[in-house]
Amino acid sequence: MKNHKVIGAVSAAALAVGLMGAAVAPAAASGPESTYLVLAPQGKSTKAAEARVAAAGGTVVAAYDQIGVLVAKSTNTAFAGAVAGAGVESVASTDGLGTTLIDDDISETVDATAVEATGDPTLEPLWGQQWDMEQIDVPAAHAVTTGDPSVVVGVLDSGIDSSHPDLATQVAEDQSASCIGGVVDTDEAAWNPTTSDHGTHVAGTIAAAINGVGIAGVAPGVKVASVKVVNDDGFIYPEAAICGYLWAADHGMPVTNNSYFIDPWEFNCVNDPRQRPVWQAVQRALRYSNAQGTLTVASAGNSNVDLQHKFVDSGSPNDGSSPVEDRTITGACRDIPAEAPGVVTVSAVGPTEQKSYYSSYGLGVVDVTAPGGDTRFRTGGASSTLTDAVLSTTYPGHGWRYKQGTSMAGPHAAGVAALAVSAHPGLKPGALASLLERAATPLECPEGVYEPRPGYPATCTGGERNGFYGAGNINAFNVVK
Secondary structure, eight states, rough: TEEEEEEOOOOOHHHHHHOTTOOOOOOOOEEEEEEEEEEEOOOOOOOHHHHHHHHHHHEEEEETTTTEEEEEEETTTTTHHOOBBTTTTTEEEEOOOEEEOOEEEEEEEEEOOOOOSSSSSGSSGGGGHHHHHHHHHHHHTTTTEEEEETTTEEESSOOOOOOOOOTTTTTGGGGGGGGGGGBOOOHHHSOOSSOOHHHHHHHHHHHHHOSSOOOOSTTTTTTTEEOOOOOOSSEHHHHHHHHHHHHHHTTTOHHHHHHHHSSSSSSSEEESSHHHHHHHHHHHHHHHHHTTTTTEEEEEEESSTTTTTTTTEEEOSSSSSSSSSSEETTTTEOOTTTTTOOOEEEEOOOOOOBBTOOOBBBBTTTTTTOOOTTGGGGGGTOOGGGGGGGEOOOOOSSSEEEEHHHHHHHHHHHHHHHHHHSTTOOOOOOHHHHHHHHSSBOOOOSSSEOOOSOOOEEEEEEESTTTTTOOOOOOHHHHHO
């Protein structure tokens, strides 16, 4: 990986020796160890920032010179103020800024009997339950290509079960890594799942093998890389996501899937002094990733909110560190990475290609939609129909499970993007995003207030391109024909 150095647990005092111009910090109050993002001025060396970290009683655990961002730890309760100065643009503690993976709670395991592999996805044992693949013309696409094995999709998530029978041949182990804590660890145990099957489910949707076992993925000919950014408690911290973006970019992944938001405040507000450095650091990482040739695909979220209009967020923070409070969300607040520039943002539809009741939306925010499941549309919200969720691989137990959420929609779009890159090698991120939109099947806004489940009203705005569906439902065949 280019220009990334992981710095071991050297003491702050040892780091300070020989750092010319670094003042010796006065004795400071000590508290629990905290993690910080320290940003050097854009385009400048991080050397001066590293010196200030050491002088302020901190330790640099990872330096991302590509974007001028350091991940540091310190027990100095005054660290954020002490590190400020020449060579440091901004600093933010990431304590309490972790967020959990959120999907609707529908989940059930399904068994499949292994049969002789045929090479035909429609003959996979559980294909008949994959309404999502038929909806986006995957069988027709597979008649053209199932994907190129040189194409690797980065799954920034909770890890991928590399021993699952539908994924064992699909994981690019040499390109997989854990980024927990913002520090790269390439040991296989580090990037496998421990407490969550979310990443394994996402990976199966993208690339489950055609092998006569279980299901077929959108692009079973490509590979997936596990880039673990979710810790064992189920939280995603900014430093892990930033590490993941850069790892994927520096390892030549043309597409990454990101089924999460960063920050327990679902919306990161740039007018908040504590949150602004997180936004700046994430933007730097995403811009770098795009420049290196990586398209970022992100889920729109499951809050059923219009991301383009002012509203009140009553569900944050969600990490248990602080009481939930009402906060007015304006144009200064963004759901990241979904609302970051250059990201393909995906909403969710159910089996009838109508917006899933939970899916967030927004004209100018949502680029495309994809199957995410909707277990409530058949009964008007009265009860749940399990098989209207999305079936994919699960962990532990090497089985298959239904889940629903925009987290399930995103990997369908990432898989289609992987097919597009396979059919049209050399596509740059901008051209790839444009192709996904041009190839999509337009979906019209429903009239009036849309409320498929009581308590989940939404209003769609726009014409052929609109707030619910963007350019339309992704289409696998249209990107490869």
